[in-house]
Amino acid sequence: MRTKIAPLPLDPLRLEDDAYLAEALEEYRQGYAAYYERCKRGNSPAMRDGNPVVMLIPGVGRITFALDKVTARLAGEFYGNAINVMRGAQAIGDYIGLDEQEAFDIEYWLLEEAKLQRMPKPKSLAGKIALVTGGAGGIGSATAARLLADGACVMLLDRDEDNLALVHAGLAERFGKDVVRTATCDVTSEQQIDAAFAACAREFGGLDIFVANAGIASAASIGETTSALWRKNYDVLAEGYFLTSKAAFGIMTANNGGSIIFIGSKNGLAAATNASAYASAKAASLHLARCLALEGAAVGIRVNSVNPDAVIRGSRIWDGDWRKERAGAHGIDAGIELEEHYRNRSMLKKDVLPEDIAESVYFLASDMSAKSTGNIINVDAGNAQAFVR
Secondary structure, eight states, X not given: XXXXXXXXXXXXXXXXOHHHHHHHHHHHHHHHHHHHHHHOOTTOOOOOOOSOSEEEETTTEEEEXXXXXXXXXXXXXXXXXXXXXXXXHHHHSOOXXXXXXXXXXXXXXXXXXXXXXXXXXXXXXXXXXXXXXXXXXXXXXXHHHHHHHTTOEEEEEEXXXXXXXXXXXXHHHHHOGGGEEEEXXXXXXXXXXXXXXXXXXXXXXXXXXXXXXXXXXXOBOTTTOOHHHHHHHHIIIIIHHHHHHHHHHHHHHHTTOEXXXXXXXXXXXXXXXXXXXXXXXXHHXXXXXXXXXXXXXXXXXXXXXXXXXXXXXXXXXXXTHHHHHHHHHHTSOSSHHHHHHHHHHSSSOOOOOHHXXXXXXXXXXXXXXXXXXXXXXXXXXXXXXXXXX
16 A cells, blocks of 8 residues: 555666656556556456556665655655565565455555545645745745645755754644755855755655745945945845756756746835845846746746845844844834834835745745746835836
């Protein structure tokens, strides 16, 4: 029931040969269908998925596949135990497996089928794999929680190893340890990015959703904006988005599509006082998203953006100098007065929270937006200056 009647052995020297893999999979499917036809009874349930659950690659290891990470892990553990039984039996005699008909009667047991039929419908993102940069921050962790709640597996990246570990522990406690992974990664390092995306593909099997969220913020008049500050903003907010999107494109193209969501900013559309480096870098990332939407459409990759404004609560960016700098630019106190300023400035007179951004990310990641690409969703409680059109 966990592993199917047999595994699929693969030649480790031919794993890069797509034709070989396709032929091996088709041969397995045909063999499984023949097994079903040989053993089915008059009241047997319909044949289930004919794909292998367990693949054995000599010199590499055992790989298991299933609808979700938990089921795949359990299948791997069951087959690992089966190997130990075989090894022990052969140490003192021979291993003899179940009769084929008896194995079929277990796999297609009517009571098991009844249990399967009563299982709840899979969540909307079941089987989907997401990667979120800036995962230790407020928007990143809220986005991860939203995607996990609807069944996705999530890989979180952040350069802050300590805070990343805390977020990981909290999400693993809420959603289970199987579905959350992390990697320390600076989005300005192409080597770290490649390693993190490879780890995601290894852990979960690919990539379906990429959320580019890692960010910084700085404020300074043009006279006080140094070349180093300018480059720092562009390194993270422009080149960082480019490098991570490039890595996502590679995996998603091989997977025949996916969804990329950029976390932009109101300042990417609307000018900001004393923040030329930050605002212009955000504008660059928004235009990059449009360019990628054009390029990605041909291979089924959708690219959209979410533009927050003043997400103060839970934000590590607003916990630093940015809060003081923006308060100074508006001539107000950096405490509660700043939150009131942004709330009252909005058309709807509401605070914007990390969870609000996460809802829009979920929409753009899900099939609800399957026909949307190249779009921008403003989540700013209303700001006429940042209207897209």
